[in-house]
Amino acid sequence: MIIAVLGPRGSYSEKAARQWLAENCSEDDQVLEYCDDIQDVFVSLKSGSAKIGITPVENSIEGSVGVTLDMLLEYDIDIIGETVVTIEHCLLSRGKKEDIRIILSHPQGLAQCRQFLKDHFKDAELRTTGSTSHAAKLATEFEEMAAIASRESAEMYDLNIILPNIQDREQNHTRFLIMAGPDYSTNSCQDTIRNSAVPEAKRFFKTSIIVYLDRDRPGALYEILGEFASHGVNLTRIESRPSKRSLGDYVFYIDFEGHINDEIIKEAIYNIESKVGMLKNLGSYPIYKKDHL
Amino acid sequence: MIIAVLGPRGSYSEKAARQWLAENCSEDDQVLEYCDDIQDVFVSLKSGSAKIGITPVENSIEGSVGVTLDMLLEYDIDIIGETVVTIEHCLLSRGKKEDIRIILSHPQGLAQCRQFLKDHFKDAELRTTGSTSHAAKLATEFEEMAAIASRESAEMYDLNIILPNIQDREQNHTRFLIMAGPDYSTNSCQDTIRNSAVPEAKRFFKTSIIVYLDRDRPGALYEILGEFASHGVNLTRIESRPSKRSLGDYVFYIDFEGHINDEIIKEAIYNIESKVGMLKNLGSYPIYKKDHL
Incomplete structure (x- = not known):
């Protein structure tokens, strides 16, 4: 199985890939494809040359990786996992x-x-x-x-x-997304996750979506957050990004706890869909948790 | 009056400064101080060497200017205005x-x-x-x-x-903040604004705040947005930024319509203060509006 990461060898994306694979894949026939930039990871997934792609999405000092957010909107991928890498520049x-x-x-x-x-x-x-x-x-x-x-x-x-250790804060972590392209369903890692010793219901999932609100409806964001609140769904992140149409027009990236197949999440999403101009489901995946974070 | 902008001569910050001054200041004794980077604009305000500082805060293609957001949290300044510059790279x-x-x-x-x-x-x-x-x-x-x-x-x-015109989207605008340092109150531009032909009540104001939510209280963001919604206050922007304490911990930058001295805004802010870990008021200022945006 080919996994696209930022290259060349020695990148933090490679570290993220090895960390995620060690925890989630029993097989060791994975081959890394080293890409020149973040967009190329998405291109590689789209073309099918790689089955999995791994890119950074946010850092604890500098925040969102804008290109990754833009590509998540532009390309059709599924987020199947996340991992957090300690960064020591x-x-x-x-x-x-x-x-x-x-x-x-x-x-x-x-x-x-x-x-x-x-x-x-x-x-x-x-x-x-x-x-x-x-x-x-x-x-x-x-x-x-x-x-x-x-x-x-x-x-x-x-x-x-x-x-050593030259970043502006001692604590420095980057969250990476593990993404699958269109023909991922036959993949061995997913089988590993499915057949994992921990039953699905006991593992914690996170879901990522992108919504575009109707600009002319003040309070739309509040209404959406209200759907999550009234269903008892915990948001883990909300991030705005320019829609690139005009200044002051945004899309929102929302991460929340729960799986898209949970009844309660289905209901919340159903209600939200009627209130927004666009909703893109990026996928549900196991939450990465390490005690040291 | 000395105005700190990103230098050297010919920067978009200088363009923003000239545009804002033309619309808001009748006097022409302003001198521009050209700074090496965004942080230096804030340093210059803090030291009193400049009375006004102007930096970019968000762009319609690439989004927030992270350094400006970080400095708004770190330094004590008052936002007294905003202006939008058309960018043609x-x-x-x-x-x-x-x-x-x-x-x-x-x-x-x-x-x-x-x-x-x-x-x-x-x-x-x-x-x-x-x-x-x-x-x-x-x-x-x-x-x-x-x-x-x-x-x-x-x-x-x-x-x-x-x-010419090489940015990735034809439409490209950057919003700049006009900020005042500690001893701005005696300033002539503000007098100009105060004595402007348009009465205060007829002009539209925007207020910018930063809030740090209590991480252990899910739904806190929803509650805050609820205060704005129940008071009929329209949000124009909400942006998260890492708190830099740990991954997944954020501060929120919120812009909304209204002046901090409006009764309704006072009430909303009073209620919000009891629900958050920290609230910093960055200032109230006239909304920049151009038909072409």
């Missing part, structure tokens, strides 16, 4: 700290270390790359370059860890 | 299209042209700068460099417009 280089003039990373990596960069490398040139591991790979070229990337990338690309 | 260079290897812009500029860059400059190196005008200034150095910036920047830095 390091400054990696072939050279010494005083030689560094150019710093490379994914835009999220640069943003998560914004204060660090301002305090220590105010005059450095900042370059964005498709992933943190791509930054590490490029940083091998010149001693004046450094990458903001993981410890694993340092090892993989033979770079020195100039400074 | 151009690809600017000294050289020819086929020579371009490096593209520079503010992260928002790069993100608003993501698809364009993927389609036309997949292998170009992307560098981030503090502003689009800073990108234009740097692009004067080498023919292989191009900036994503405004038409005005092309003229200002003597660059060629290689391609």
Whole structure:
């Protein structure tokens, strides 16, 4: 089974993939396909070249990954899982700290270390790359370059860890989505989940939807949240994103506890559908829970 | 009066400043202070070196400007106005299209042209700068460099417009906040607003607040929106941002119609205060309205 992640080797997406597979798949015939950017993960799912795709969706310091949210609206995928990766950004280089003039990373990596960069490398040139591991790979070229990337990338690309743990807050976690393309139903991982020792009813599920409200109806968002509240459904996240039609016009990404097949959720969704301009169901999947979060 | 904006000359923030001043200030003794980045605009307000600061807060394609939202929570400022600028990003260079290897812009500029860059400059190196005008200034150095910036920047830095209107959607608008520091009360612009020909009651105001909900109380967001709904207050925007404490913990930025001194708003806010962990009032200001939006 082919799994599309952000590449090249050593990315946090790869880490997310390995973590999720270890917990959810008994087989070990998975092959990673390394994509240049987040959109390519979705393209790969659509074309069927990969069966599963994994991309970051939100970070505890810098918030939503806008491209992922936009692609969730644009492409037809199913979210089948989530996993949370602890992020420890390091400054990696072939050279010494005083030689560094150019710093490379994914835009999220640069943003998560914004204060660090301002305090220590105010005059450095900042370059964005498709992933943190791509930054590490490029940083091998010149001693004046450094990458903001993981410890694993340092090892993989033979770079020195100039400074460890450089993000602006010590606690740094990124949530990744595990997504399936159109022909996923025959997949072995899902069978593993289905046949897992924990019965479905005892596991906790989360569902993700996108809604577009009718702009001319004030209070529409309140009414929608009211459907969840009156059905006793707990929201875990609500995020707005531009509809890209005009300024002040938004779509809402809502995550809530429960499975789309639960009677109570079905009822809430049925009621909500009549109140919104568009509702897209992104999928129901087991909630990732770790005590340390 | 000194007004802090993103610099150098030719930035969209400068355009926002001139637009807002033309509509709101009768005097013309304003001096612009050009800052390196968004945080510096807030620093300048805090130190008193500038009386007014202007930064972008959201864009119709790429959404919120995270740094501005974070700074609104961190610094004590008052929002006294807003303005909306039409954005037309151009690809600017000294050289020819086929020579371009490096593209520079503010992260928002790069993100608003993501698809364009993927389609036309997949292998170009992307560098981030503090502003689009800073990108234009740097692009004067080498023919292989191009900036994503405004038409005005092309003229200002003597660059060629290689391609006009390159953002991913034709319609592109950015909302800017006009903010005042601690000693703003004596300011002449505010007097102008106060003495404006349009009486206060006839102008429409918007208020911005930040709330931090009690994480352990499901439905808290719903209850808050309920206070607005039951008072007939129309929300214009709701945006979540990581609290940076842990993943899944958010603060909410809420904009609504009405002035903090309106009786009905006072009542709603009073009720909300008892339901939240923190409420920060960012200010009430005239709504920017243009028919073309």
